[in-house]
Amino acid sequence: MKLENSVALVTGANGGLGKAYVEALLAVGAERIYAAARKPESLSRIVALDPERVVPIQLDITDARSIQNVVASYQDVTLLINNAGVALNYGGFITHPDLESARAEMEVNYFGTLMMVQAFAPVLKQNGGGAIANVLSILAQATAPVIGTYSASKAAALALTKGIRAELAAQGTFVVAVMPGTIDTEMSKDYAGHKVSPMEVAQATLQAIVNEIEDVYPGEQATATAAQLLSDPKAVERQMAVLLPNP
Numbered sequence: 001m002k003l004e005n006s007v008a009l010v011t012g013a014n015g016g017l018g019k020a021y022v023e024a025l026l027a028v029g030a031e032r033i034y035a036a037a038r039k040p041e042s043l044s045r046i047v048a049l050d051p052e053r054v055v056p057i058q059l060d061i062t063d064a065r066s067i068q069n070v071v072a073s074y075q076d077v078t079l080l081i082n083n084a085g086v087a088l089n090y091g092g093f094i095t096h097p098d099l100e101s102a103r104a105e106m107e108v109n110y111f112g113t114l115m116m117v118q119a120f121a122p123v124l125k126q127n128g129g130g131a132i133a134n135v136l137s138i139l140a141q142a143t144a145p146v147i148g149t150y151s152a153s154k155a156a157a158l159a160l161t162k163g164i165r166a167e168l169a170a171q172g173t174f175v176v177a178v179m180p181g182t183i184d185t186e187m188s189k190d191y192a193g194h195k196v197s198p199m200e201v202a203q204a205t206l207q208a209i210v211n212e213i214e215d216v217y218p219g220e221q222a223t224a225t226a227a228q229l230l231s232d233p234k235a236v237e238r239q240m241a242v243l244l245p246n247p
């Protein structure tokens, strides 16, 4: 898909990666970018990037009515970037048995993404097919026990991504799974290791859409893990197991 003159909708546009998506879309010549956030007032610095092309919109992806309002108002979308996500439980399934956080991660990362694709699939169809990019994580394929419930929610979203890829192929909608390692944003502020820049992730996503690459692993950490998952998946599981939460 060509991105020049595309009409994109980016969820979680006020976050670290969301802002990079808006900047990257502006750079490749998107005609309009609907920058979605739960609190539109948090979008002022994003809109200031290009007030003509960046349109702030209110959207909570866990709220069906909020999604319906958005889909009714913005029927010209050709590219949906499901970027909104949460990581709420920094602990293991057993060590930190916080069901409320685990459910909330599923509500946003899985059910929110599911409701968004259900709502926008007909819009993309009527506009010629377009594309969907779902921002997952390399942890969708390799559970990190230290952030286990988040890994599970991203694994569910990966299953969703593969399913809709098959379902939407006939209408010409291209579906990309974005699986980065740790990104340098608010979400990972307490992680001391190597982080990929949000712009690298955003640009890799847009390249994947243009070049029709279904699964993209931005950054060294994700690329190396993806390669090892193919050659020795049990080795990845053992490495992740070392990162156990403190009891």
Ligand SMILES: NC(=O)c1ccc[n+]([C@@H]2O[C@H](COP(=O)([O-])OP(=O)(O)OC[C@H]3O[C@@H](n4cnc5c(N)ncnc54)[C@H](OP(=O)(O)O)[C@@H]3O)[C@@H](O)[C@H]2O)c1
Binding pocket: 011, 012, 013, 014, 015, 016, 017, 018, 037, 038, 039, 042, 059, 060, 061, 062, 082, 083, 084, 085, 086, 087, 108, 112, 135, 136, 137, 138, 180, 181, 182, 183, 184, 185, 186, 187, 188
């Ligand atoms: N940071 C990492 O290391 C990393 C690694 C791999 C994948 N990812 C994924 O990358 C995506 C972007 O995260 P980030 O790193 O940019 O973190 P971030 O700065 O915390 O941004 C997360 C965004 O999601 C939004 N959001 C949360 N719940 C929402 C809801 N119910 N409805 C609409 N928006 C909602 C947040 O909005 P509010 O401001 O309203 O909360 C925020 O804009 C997420 O899907 C995340 O899982 C992150």
